[in-house]
Amino acid sequence: MMDDGVQAKALAYLASHHVMSLATTGREGVWAAAVFYVNDGFTLYFLSSSSTRHSQNGALQPEAAATIQEDYHAWQAIKGIQLEGRISLIEGPERAAAIVKYGMKFPLVGNLKQAPLAVVKAMSKVSWYKLVPSRLYMIDNSLGLGHRDEIVLPRQPEEDG
Numbered sequence: 001m002m003d004d005g006v007q008a009k010a011l012a013y014l015a016s017h018h019v020m021s022l023a024t025t026g027r028e029g030v031w032a033a034a035v036f037y038v039n040d041g042f043t044l045y046f047l048s049s050s051s052t053r054h055s056q057n058g059a060l061q062p063e064a065a066a067t068i069q070e071d072y073h074a075w076q077a078i079k080g081i082q083l084e085g086r087i088s089l090i091e092g093p094e095r096a097a098a099i100v101k102y103g104m105k106f107p108l109v110g111n112l113k114q115a116p117l118a119v120v121k122a123m124s125k126v127s128w129y130k131l132v133p134s135r136l137y138m139i140d141n142s143l144g145l146g147h148r149d150e151i152v153l154p155r156q157p158e159e160d161g
């Protein structure tokens with residue numbers, strides 16, 4: 001059984017890291033890509049061009065998996081997040097809120113008036129997505145080899161699509 005301490009530890013871990021390895025599948029098979037993210041609880045928001053393979057895969061097959069971890073040198077130090085969930089394109093107020101939250105974590109995006117022109121141009125072409133986990137684990141090998149705690153998540157209503 002998972003306690004609130006594990007949930008708080010997982011949320012702190014998500015907030016203190018920046019990159020998730022996103023695994024998707026599509027017509028060309030499986031694919032993994034590293035993307036910057038910001039979390040709101042356990043929901044992860046990220047941006048990407050709609051032409052990328054992982055974005056196209058997510059539109060075709062929204063089920064995905066992701067990991068968040070550092071590049072550890074000793075197995076005893078390994079900590080991280082493993083999750084599976086659904087990717088969806090976000091629009092409207094949810095998109096606006098994600099942009100604000102993302103800009104707080106990544107100030108270059110949050111202050112486009114002072115960003116290099118290449119960044120401004122790139123940001124005008126991105127789409128915004130969320131990955132809502134249906135299953136999530138906190139890995140902590142400092143508690144034993146292969147130690148992981150499942151975070152019990154609220155059930156999400158199925159999205160039409």
